Amino acid sequence: MRSRIEELAIRADVFRWLDERFNENGGYELSRELLESYSFDGEPIKLLDPGGRGIRNPASFSSTLTIMTSAGSRNPYADTESIDGWVTYHYRVGDGGDNTKLARAVANRDPIVYFKGVRAGFYVPFYPIIIADNDPVERVVRFPLEQGLAFLGDPLKYTDDQRRYAETIVRTRLHQPIFRAQVLHAYAASCTVCDLKHSELLDAAHIAPDADAAGVAHVSNGLAMCKIHHAAYDRSLMGITPDFEVRIDQQLLDEVDGPMLRHGLQDMHGRHIRLPSSRAARPDRDRLASRYELFARR
Numbered sequence: 198m199r200s201r202i203e204e205l206a207i208r209a210d211v212f213r214w215l216d217e218r219f220n221e222n223g224g225y226e227l228s229r230e231l232l233e234s235y236s237f238d239g240e241p242i243k244l245l246d247p248g249g250r251g252i253r254n255p256a257s258f259s260s261t262l263t264i265m266t267s268a269g270s271r272n273p274y275a276d277t278e279s280i281d282g283w284v285t286y287h288y289r290v291g292d293g294g295d296n297t298k299l300a301r302a303v304a305n306r307d308p309i310v311y312f313k314g315v316r317a318g319f320y321v322p323f324y325p326i327i328i329a330d331n332d333p334v335e336r337v338v339r340f341p342l343e344q345g346l347a348f349l350g351d352p353l354k355y356t357d358d359q360r361r362y363a364e365t366i367v368r369t370r371l372h373q374p375i376f377r378a379q380v381l382h383a384y385a386a387s388c389t390v391c392d393l394k395h396s397e398l399l400d401a402a403h404i405a406p407d408a409d410a411a412g413v414a415h416v417s418n419g420l421a422m423c424k425i426h427h428a429a430y431d432r433s434l435m436g437i438t439p440d441f442e443v444r445i446d447q448q449l450l451d452e453v454d455g456p457m458l459r460h461g462l463q464d465m466h467g468r469h470i471r472l473p474s475s476r477a478a479r480p481d482r483d484r485l486a487s488r489y490e491l492f493a494r495r
Contacts (some may be wrong), residue, residue, distance in 0.1 A: 199257045200306075207237050208262070208308050208325070211244065215310065215322050222396030225386070226319040226378040232312070244322075245312065246349075251276075251286075252295040260302035261295075261309055268314035280494065281352040281360065282343055282367040288336040298334075303331040303338060311342065315378040323371075342371045368407055372414040377401040382477035384421035389470040390443055391461070393423045400427040404484040417481045420470070425461050435462065436492030439482040443468045446495065 199207075206282040214235055218227060232244040244263050246253045253263040264286060266276045277285045289295045302309055308325035315321055323342045341347050343366050349359050380401035387394045402422045407414065420437070422430060429435035429445075436444040445466040452458060472479050 198259055201259070204258055204260075204307070207242065208236065210237055211235065211242075211262070211310060212308075212324050213281050215324060217347050219322065221397075223395070223399065224374065225376060225381055226321055227312075227397045229318045232320065238471050245454065247297050250289065250295065252299060254288060254295055254298045259298070260305055260307045261299045263310040263312060264299075265312040265320065265482055268319075278313075278342070279352065280367065281341075281355065281363045282371055283339055283341050283352050285337050285339050286311075288338075299328075299338060300331055303328045311340070313375065315349065315375055316382065319361070319378070319382075321374045321378055343367075360474070368414070372407075373401075376414040376416075376419060379416045379478075380419035383416050383419075383473040383475060384471065385473075387471060388423040388426060389420050389472075390426040390465055390468070391423060392471060398423050402427045402430055404480055404488050416473075416478045418484055420480055425457075426465070429462060433492045433495045435465070436489045437470060437480075437485055438489050439486040441470045441472060441480070441485075443470060444489075444492065446492075 215227075218231060219225075229245055233247070233483070235242055235244050237262055242255055242262075244253060244393065251265045251267070252261055252264070254261050266284075266286070276287055279285075298301035301307075306327050308327060310322050310324040311326045312322050325344070326340050327340070327344060327347070328338045328340045329347050332338070346352075346363055346366060349363060350353060352360075352363065353365060377400070381396055381399060385394075386396045386399065388399060393399065399421055400423075402420045404418050404420060405413075420430070426435060434446045434449055436446075438444060443465045445462050449458065450463055450466060
């Protein structure tokens with residue numbers, strides 16, 4: 198068994214490694230294959246359980262290193278995430294083993310990683326996570342995805358102001374990585390306008406802004422866009438019709454200002470956007486129409 202000092206050093210190195218991988222990947226999803234490639238001082242340490250279990254407990258660790266929730270129907274334990282940003286995560290079936298190490302992580306306040314599945318074999322990481330509550334009767338643990346929420350106390354006792362704050366945190370810091378991963382995957386990590394294929398240069402743009410009632414973090418309310426087209430769309434310098442055609446603001450079309458304006462924006466006028474192959478992931482026409490009205494009135 199490793200010493201506590203060595204365990205904590207490995208956990209800190211895992212966080213550093215995840216920072217680097219996530220940044221290299223443009224804040225995009227991470228594959229199981231990648232997460233199983235981590236090593237510390239040359240020693241391989243898989244960050245997901247090779248047997249597909251949701252709890253990763255390396256034999257040499259005294260407590261849990263990571264936990265994982267699969268996407269959609271692949272989650273057999275009905276783990277849940279509340280609108281307040283708290284996750285309820287179930288014990289494994291049976292006693293001892295994984296559950297003992299999970300309980301020890303709670304007791305020691307050991308920082309862990311929570312991998313949230315966005316599709317089969319791909320995850321978005323949240324870390325460092327400190328599990329706030331262990332309920333052996335219900336056989337669940339609970340923790341906030343944003344550690345600052347732990348200071349607000351029991352989410353069932355939030356004031357109205359606390360709840361509004363928590364929901365804002367959830368929307369801006371927690372839902373966006375999942376939304377980004379789902380949108381970029383739907384568009385094959387390519388800009389819907391110009392086909393640029395570098396994920397680190399792409400954003401998941403909202404059609405209806407996330408502050409609006411219609412601004413849900415669902416792939417049908419998203420468009421994968423490079424930085425320049427996202428900025429143009431947000432500022433109504435570019436619009437997209439409900440028939441998926443790009444329109445550029447007339448003043449920009451009349452302007453003469455070098456190759457970036459000409460090739461980056463003016464040449465996009467009249468072009469049809471790239472659509473996801475899945476019809477369920479395609480942009481919602483009603484939301485496009487509402488957003489296009491704002492562009493047309495500009």
